[in-house]
Amino acid sequence: MRVGVSRERRDGERRVAATPDSVRQLIGLGLEVLIESGAGTAAGHSDQAYADAGAELVAELELDALDVYAHVRPLSPETAARLRRGAVTVGLASPASELPTVRALAAAGVTAFALELVPRISRAQSMDALTSQALIAGYRSVLEAAMRLPRFFPLYMTAAGTIPPASVLVLGAGVAGLQAIGTAKRLGARVSANDVRPASADEVASMGATFISLDLEAAEASGGYAKELGDDRAAMQRALLAPHVAASDVLITTAAIPGRPAPLLVTSQMVAAMRPGSVVIDLAAESGGNVEGTVAGSDVLVPTADGAGTVTLVGLKDAASAMASDASRLYAKNVANLLELMTADGVVAPDFADEVVAGACLTDDGVVRHAPTAAAIEAEGAA
Template identity: 50%
Template sequence: MQIGVLTENAPFERRVALTPESAGRLITAGHSVYVQSGAGLAAAEDDDAYRAAGAVIGKSPEEILGNIDLLAAVGQLDQQTASRLKPGTAVIGLSSPKDGRGPAGVLVDRHASFFALELLPRITRAQSMDALSSQAMVAGYRAGLIAAERLPRFFPLLMTAAGTVPPARVVVLGAGVAGLQAIATAKRLGAVVEAYDVRAAAAEEIRSLGAKAITLDVESQTSASGGYASEQAADAADRQRRALAPYVAAADAVITTAAVPGRPAPLLVTAEMVEKMRPGSVVVDLAADNPNGGNCEVSRPGEEIRHHGVLVHGGRNVPSQLAAHASRLYGANMSAFILAMCQDGVLLSTPEDIAADDIAAACCVLLKGEFR
């Protein structure tokens, strides 16, 4: 196949869909890779590295799009890019055109196919392709750093001639991939960490990282099929917030990471809860970029605000803030997905072939201009 990579042009996006390493893997398998000049610069990958891997460098998007069968992408395509696709081009990325924000009509008109990596089933065969998890790991690590940077106190216990400085108390809400990485990062920086997740099974993972698992005297929520937490009923969520309030109030830093795929992010920290935190405390809301609001009632995506003396950081495309490693991981996921979805060097493209493969069936939302 002829595979293309463009410079991502979404706001705050610095990642690239394929790095030279992952492009080289596809080239070794017999595919051709075309990369727009400068596409990897924000992720610390220059054109020479792509050339060394065997990729062809194109000067403009038009030059790339005119030669490819498959476009590897990170975020949503814009209307202009989608309209330039050759009829029948396949697109693989993280933002499904079904979410209402992408150029769905243009993709249909171009008879395009779209495979959404966020719909990947959580099965053993798909682990190497799990872009949601790899990017969540990056975001969780970055969240721990943001909390430490913004907090006007030390994270670790320090014993000095001027006295002993107690460690910071960090509370992490949500113990999926991002939450566990935030826990591990805060622990490495020396903080005392407590964490909570609605999934009862998460408590063991929290403790394995040296943190204290918060247990609430409310009805627990088990994992839904696919490994994700389910959305809670309103009354259960309200009881949960009331039970979490003392932990939030006592924390120096709160990191929220809870998300339910395809649903609004659960509200975990209300404005009233923030107001009861000590001045100078920090809230880092990784879910703030959700179109329907994040985990913290007062957070705003991409903004830092002061609410009653508490700094509230709203995350926006947090993995892109560490674009080099985020791209390396994403490129590995992308190349693994492409190779797995090929038969005789060609991407699966018939309804029968798609239906016969559990990964393709889950991820294919548009096939030759028709939604599935």
């Protein structure tokens, strides 16, 4: 069976869905791998490296001749329509925000696997791209904040006086949030964090940060994810967070709900109450943002309430892509591991009796199998 990997066409995307190492893994399964020339260049992988690993280099993939198509960013409806019926796709799909593509995949009879939907269970950890990419995004968010903050992160005691450490607040203590905490601590900042999941308090403490308890009702969904708060609870959460936000030099927001727009955690008034020169990094910018006024891919200067200066609001975009080499190394392994689970004797044949395979499947044989996405499409059609 022929597995194809192309150059990512979306602006700013530098990752690739296969590396020379993952190509060797796929070939070892009895699969034939086709790599579009230049696919791995931005991630540090030359065409020659792929050829040495056993891949066939092509100038451009013929999508209708592929059995499997591996990708990073969600496909366009036009690309989905070019795939042959029965083809398998593996990649990030952002189903909640890419409904036209989901419809196109179903109409084309494609069996599409969305890495966002991989169940968060122990035996699926090696296929969990959300976790592997969040690790990188959390690390990167702190570096971006440090470059913009007009002061040091660590404590410095000098002959000219003592410089206190920066105060960093992280909202959301999943993989990205915990990595942000760890990175900020390594840079010497004083770090605190909050999450609506009660189990996260111990995790935050284990990273050396202070957990901020807001005495709200727990909001944890299955698989360890956070669930969305009701309007009243969300408003109470923002009110309780406001003084902690105002006291921070750096605010990093990482809260996400799979398959849904990002929850609003911070209002523009809360940002304006921060000290001049403060920095806000919104890691959820591409899914709507945790911070009011976030613009994905842009820095917005928010005037402070006292009129003394501005706060820099950063809608961080393509965070993992900015570290394309390591991001691709992890992502390509996630893709290869999921394909290995579905491959026997050189044939990719998804077994929907397997909870990982069934959970990750977005469309199959003309049907949208992911219930929330199917409901969203139905609701959109009825509107």
